[in-house]
Amino acid sequence: VSALAARLPRATLARSLLIVAFLAVLLGLISTFISAYDDLRLAYAAYYFAVLVGLTMLTGLSGQISLGHGALMAVGAYTVALLVGNEGWALAPALVAAVVVTALIGVPVGAAATRLRGPYLAGATLAFAVGLPALADKYPGTFGGENGLSINPPVAPSFLGANFPLERWEAWVACAGALIALFALLNLVRGGFGRTLRAVRDNEIAASLCGLRVARVQTLAFVISAACAGLGGGLLAEVLQLAQPGAFPLQLSLSLLTGVVLGGLGSLAGAAWGAAALVLLPSWTTDLAHSFSLPDKVSSNLPLAIYGLILIGAMLAWPYGIQGGIQALVRRLRRGAARTSDNQPARRTG
């Protein structure tokens, strides 16, 4: 593995391109071998990934906690639903618009957020998560109220054939969006911006003494993660063909943060684990809850309790998330391998 890793080009841009191209081929292949329902789940995981990759950069590298990313997803989703559904835009420009609109909304929120620390920042973004989706109910004429806005399912390009499954096409679109977000973040995090972020996170005073504008760096980090959330929200609208307040409850913002922490804070790979967990855990807990023959009222509320238990267990076992756990495991294996390979020649000579 490390030999392969060592062969990756050193230049950041070429390296990220190579990684993303490899993943694109791999995901494309996977999507053709799995069932339609799993294609759909791949699409769910992909839009979660687009959000989580931005959030893990914000929380893990810039040190800011946001409980408002569910609301930013809502901005992206409603932008796509309004542009595609009402204005007849194509999906790609609508997704670009979703990114831009969400980033613009991220500017004032991010600027306000730089003045707040710790729980106050969490509280302010929490208010954003609670308040923003309520706008849909406030202006039902524009946003469709509780009923939401529906859009037509996307149509796969005709050269893929008439029988190309809709779910696979949705997975492709969502994965393409997720990989674009990954590409952008890979470059940013590895470059000077990533270094600046870590400097600000580790010691704001030292960073500003070095001439870094702390507030500007933090606002920029927030805007970038908002843009990722906007992209994720837009992809959600495309996959569900719906933008509706019920998709963006407070729990969504909390579970996004859960996904980031569970995957491994600050790690782009961790965002992939987090996205997979957000998609798979709820269905596993539901299946588990229904495998005991309990009264309906118990079994329909049990999944949430099991979910909580799994989170507590995972945090006790892997305090640095799934990615941290894997890295520790790899380190231990390598150390074990190194020890045996050190010992063997010694025995031979001795």
Add this chain to the structure above:
Amino acid sequence: MKRTAFTAVVAIAVAGLIGACGSSGTSSSKAPGVTATSITFGAHEPLTGPAAPGYSEIAPASEAFFKYVNAHGGVFGRKINLLIKDDAYNPTNTVSVVHQLVLQDNVFGIYEGLGTPTHTKVVSYLNASKVPDLFVASGCPCWDNGASQPYTFGWQPNYTIEGKILGQYIKQHFAGQKVAVLYQDDDFGQGGLAGIQAEVPASSIVAKEPYQSGTTTLAPQITAIKASKATVLVDFTVPIYTAIGQLTSFTLGYKPQLVISSVGIDPTTVGGLLKSISKGKASGTGLIEGAITDGYLPSPTDAANPWIQLFQKVHDQYDAGAPFDGNVEYGMASAYTLVQALQAAGKNLTRQGLVDAINANGAKWSGPGIVPFRYSKTEHGGYAGAEIGQLRNGKIVLMGGPLTTDPSPSSPITPYKTAQAPPPASGIPTK
């Protein structure tokens, strides 16, 4: 850093593969969900969330009726299974559980999907996938379009039909009084309001107050209605908002004559909600006593009715944990209609065959309903009418005889004279 990036690649790949291995998608070639000995339907239901009180009883009651039918040999030797998924009355969840039912659980069809804001989000998907979408548990006029939605069938009376029948009663019995309408701001409430407006003169309607499903208070709406000095209040509300509205009216000292659509009046459900929301201060159905409503099934308290006797028997045997109320009756009556449809579709079951059988025979079916169905190739609307009822001593008493009409504002309301036939003891109709 380099190594981290590489593990990123591996992590994403493995995460993708885990998703891939999540299930073994067995895609059967011809008609999914049906074998020689079984047929499986899927349902999305509010088992939790704001619509759960009362409505969560419906699908388990249907399942209980299927168990009774299965114990009597099933339909053409096939046992009917129902997979019930919770969508918490949240349209976003509805989309994902219906995809799961169709793509992963390979159900033959969706049956009794509950709710207007929820089910509207999956109708185009189900029709595009040619999956039968039978007997939606909602009276939205939007199911009634056999031409553009050939696979979707409504079951209960369209809300506009209910609104017209209630509106005619208001016009005849509360002539000249000021009327206010409290309605859920979606196709359910708006359809009911349209029916009321078709019958009651516009000059009499002094207030039209919408609310959003999910809100926790109706104080602004009830205050505005009280200020309009309306003496008749029409509720197109789900049970929890009937209860919240009445508690708010009581607090404000506002006592209009109530008219509540069949959707939001089940006395057991509303009584229970009144008690729990008021933390025990209100008990029983005193706050909705005397309300005018409508019904298209016999009242569940009508113990002399042979259908109620059959449903009571099934309930005691398979669903005894639930109260025997209007929701349970609803679930069993709807389940009987599905059995009728499967019986009509014959032994060689296909998705298209089932839809064709309902189109061809549905209008002739008799069953627990006191009015006929509006089923044909173009009409997919469910029951064609209802009978006016009133809540007396906590029980709904039907009065005046069944009435039928259609959703068009200009078409007349006519009495329906055919008497109800008794049920088959096995719960399985002969073809």
